[in-house]
Every structure is written in C-alpha cells, then in structure tokens.
Amino acid sequence: MSQSASVPSDHIPDISDFCPENWTINFVNEGAANLVFEVGLPPGIPSTAGSHRKRGHDIFQGNLLRVPKAGAKTFPYPELQQYWESTVTPLFPEENLVQQQLVRLGHSPSKVISRLDELLIKEESRRRKDFRGTRVLPDAQYGMLIEDMRSQNTSDxxxxxxxxxxxxxxxxxxxxxxxxxxxxxxxxxxxxxxxxxxxxxxxxxxxxxxxxxxxxxxxxxxxxxxxxxxxxxxxxxxxxxxxxxxxxxxxxxxxxxxxxxxxxxxxxxxxxxxxxxxxxxxxxxxxxxxxxxxxxxxxxxxxxxxxxxxxxxxxxxxxxxxxxxxxxxxxxxxxxxx
Structure with missing residues (x-):
C-alpha cells in the first residue's frame, strides 16, 4: 500500500536534509509491517538546510527510525500518526505512551531507502528467516521517529x-x-x-x-x-x-x-x-x-x-x-x- 498522503508538511522534519550518506545506522528490529533502525549523525556533518542544522543533529537523539516494509498492507504513516494523535493519546497520560513523530524521507527519498536497504542486505543472516529478503517500501515518503526505550547504560x-x-x-x-x-x-x-x-x-x-x-x-x-x-x-x-x-x-x-x-x-x-x-x-x-x-x-x-x-x-x-x-x-x- 502506498505511503503517500495529503498532509501539511511545514511542521514535519525532512530527515533527508541531514546527509543520509553520512549516517551511522544499526538494524534494531522488525515486524511483519515495519523496520526499525538506530541512526546517528557524526559531529560536524552539516545539514543541507542551514536553519534546521541544530534540529537535525538533535532529531535522532533518544529516538529510533521506523519505516514501512515492502509488501505490508498497512495504512499510510500519516494516517497512522493522525489516528495515534486523535484516538489513542487522549486515553492515556503522555508519560505512559512511547512518543512518536512523523518525518519525511525526502522529496527524493531514494537516498534514505537505499541506505537502509544496504544495511538490511548486510544484516540478512541476523534476521528472522521468514523476514529475510524483505526491504523498505520503495515508494515510502514517510517514516516515524519512535522514542527509544532500550537500556541507556549497562546497568539498565x-x-x-x-x-x-x-x-x-x-x-x-x-x-x-x-x-x-x-x-x-x-x-x-x-x-x-x-x-x-x-x-x-x-x-x-x-x-x-x-x-x-x-x-x-x-x-x-x-x-x-x-x-x-x-x-x-x-x-x-x-x-x-x-x-x-x-x-x-x-x-x-x-x-x-x-x-x-x-x-x-x-x-x-x-x-x-x-x-x-x-x-x-x-x-x-x-x-x-x-x-x-x-x-x-x-x-x-x-x-x-x-x-x-x-x-x-x-x-x-x-x-x-x-x-x-x-x-x-x-x-x-x-x-x-x-
């Protein structure tokens, strides 16, 4: 299912502005419909969008990147985010929900998707057998930043x-x-x-x-x-x-x-x-x-x-x-x- 949707874009960060070729990325996990990655930006790497430079270097801090998987028949990410904000969040205190934010993969998202697919190929042996061979949805336009709840240090x-x-x-x-x-x-x-x-x-x-x-x-x-x-x-x-x-x-x-x-x-x-x-x-x-x-x-x-x-x-x-x-x-x- 296509991940395109008509949504206002002025408040949605575009992570492709932050030089995907310079990312350090790790494969974290996956399910039937989504893939999750840890993304880091090396210090001193400039953003191609100057006004967002600081925001760009903060945006992955404490968050994981989730993207849709090819072949998964799920709702587009903008629709999932709107549902979470309008239907789910009113039911629980904010501190009891893993926070999430919609992000754009770029006007030409192939750079981001190719970077992630390259890692999936390298990590193929680590993946669950029935998930091997699957890749990021090729025409995905959106991903999500998901609050990272993993251990922050060895004592956690x-x-x-x-x-x-x-x-x-x-x-x-x-x-x-x-x-x-x-x-x-x-x-x-x-x-x-x-x-x-x-x-x-x-x-x-x-x-x-x-x-x-x-x-x-x-x-x-x-x-x-x-x-x-x-x-x-x-x-x-x-x-x-x-x-x-x-x-x-x-x-x-x-x-x-x-x-x-x-x-x-x-x-x-x-x-x-x-x-x-x-x-x-x-x-x-x-x-x-x-x-x-x-x-x-x-x-x-x-x-x-x-x-x-x-x-x-x-x-x-x-x-x-x-x-x-x-x-x-x-x-x-x-x-x-x-």
Whole structure:
C-alpha cells in the first residue's frame, strides 16, 4: 500500500536534509509491517538546510527510525500518526505512551531507502528467516521517529511484553479469552502441545499480582530475565503490585469491548499493544521505572473483521472458553486456578 498522503508538511522534519550518506545506522528490529533502525549523525556533518542544522543533529537523539516494509498492507504513516494523535493519546497520560513523530524521507527519498536497504542486505543472516529478503517500501515518503526505550547504560534493565486481554470477554466462563485462544491453537497443532500449553502467561495474572503471590511469581517467571539483579527484581515486584498503568489499560479495554462492534479497530489495537519497562539507576535507593505503551497502530478492521469473528465463533462453539473442547487442553489460566 502506498505511503503517500495529503498532509501539511511545514511542521514535519525532512530527515533527508541531514546527509543520509553520512549516517551511522544499526538494524534494531522488525515486524511483519515495519523496520526499525538506530541512526546517528557524526559531529560536524552539516545539514543541507542551514536553519534546521541544530534540529537535525538533535532529531535522532533518544529516538529510533521506523519505516514501512515492502509488501505490508498497512495504512499510510500519516494516517497512522493522525489516528495515534486523535484516538489513542487522549486515553492515556503522555508519560505512559512511547512518543512518536512523523518525518519525511525526502522529496527524493531514494537516498534514505537505499541506505537502509544496504544495511538490511548486510544484516540478512541476523534476521528472522521468514523476514529475510524483505526491504523498505520503495515508494515510502514517510517514516516515524519512535522514542527509544532500550537500556541507556549497562546497568539498565529493559523489558517488553504484551499485556493482551486484561478485560475478560463477556462470553468467557472457565478461561479468559487469551488462554482460550492458546488452547485453540494447541488443539489445531498437537505437535507443540506439550511444550507450549503451560508456557503461556495468563494476562489476568498481571492485575492479580496485587493480591496473589502465585500470580506475582508467575509474572516474574515469565518477564524477568535471569541476568537481573536482586534490586531490579524487588523494584519490578513493587511496580507490579502498585502500578496504575495496567489497571488503566484494563479500564480502557473494558470501555471498548470488541463484542459491542463499535470501533472494532480501537478495541483490537488496545489488546495488541506492547508495554515497555525500563528500570534504570546506579543504586537501589534511586532506582526508577519507566513504563510506556507502544505498538498502538490503527488496525484494519475492514480486512480483519471476518477473521476476528470466525476466531471468536470457534472459541465459543468449540467449548474453548468453558474448557469443554475434546480432547481437553491444559492451560495455566487464572480462571481455571480459582
């Protein structure tokens, strides 16, 4: 899908003004629709747009560059940014959202795209097998600067996870929607059943951490790396028991339940977002946690509505919400434990 769109350009930075051939770039990550890079500008490299020189050398500081991937059928970046600003940001405090900004890839963006594609070719062996060979959308006109939530120094701890469906579906009984879906996936593919069935965290445990030691232990086991320090573990434990972000996300999900059929794209966006946690400090006394939501792109409800409805129908009619499927799949759902 073309990334062109009619948007005002006077307030949108043009990153091609800042000499792409002189960038230092690193490949960071990718998904089915986007590629993410770390970009640096060497000191003393002038901008071709003098009035933007200082702005240009600051623009990548603390940010990553995200660009659309060729072949991905997603909305144009200007539309994604407008949706994020008008629909998503009013739901959460600014400090709880990974900030993003639309940028132009240039009036002739081939310089930027070629530079990024060159790196992808060099990094091919590092990429996921099913993503190898894909490149930047050749006619992309826009990218995004995304706030970099990775570790800022070696003492930081960075965590990323998907909270998923914190608000239970009205149709559920014995299992939450996420665990019902996982049981359905195991049912369809018995080959990974035994290794997979108890390896999935029930998202309801995130909110149960406040009162349930078992839920707290389960969450820590799933999201905390073995390399973390005792101080980081204790700080994360306290955050899980006292944070306000996950309860707020649950509230917002409840207010936009997909069964209502109203604004289905927002309902599914809120259930597929990621949560980034950065625990940073040289000492336990001043340790700080930053918690921010990301991956809040607009979903294509027109394209996915039939798939979502078919999946929900299979979960209900197949008995996966009730644990009555045959043969019965074992899960670690909080509702089954209680």
């Amino acid at each position: 701890l960075f965590l990323e996870f998907k909270p998923k469906w914190l608000s239970p579906s009205p149709s559920q009984r014995t299992r939450c929607r996420n665990c019902a879906r996982e049981a359905y996936r195991d049912h369809l593919d018995p080959s990974h059943h035994k290794a997979h069935r108890l390896g999935i965290l029930c998202p309801l445990d995130f909110l149960a951490c406040r009162d349930s030691p078992q839920s707290l232990d389960s969450v820590l086991k799933h999201i905390l790396p073995a390399s973390s320090s005792p101080a980081q573990r204790n700080h994360l434990l306290n955050w899980l028991k006292t944070n306000t972000l996950l309860p707020l996300l649950q509230k917002v999900q409840s207010e936009h339940d997909p069964s209502s059929g109203v604004n289905l794209e927002l309902s599914m966006t809120l259930r597929d977002c990621s949560l980034f946690l950065r625990i940073s400090s040289p000492s336990e006394e001043s340790m700080k946690i930053e918690a921010k939501l990301a991956d809040l792109d607009k979903k294509n409800a027109t394209k996915k509505k039939d798939h979502w409805e078919e999946l929900e129908r299979n979960l209900v009619e197949g008995g996966f919400y009730d644990g009555k499927e045959t043969p019965r799949e074992e899960t670690d759902c909080l509702l089954e434990r209680n």
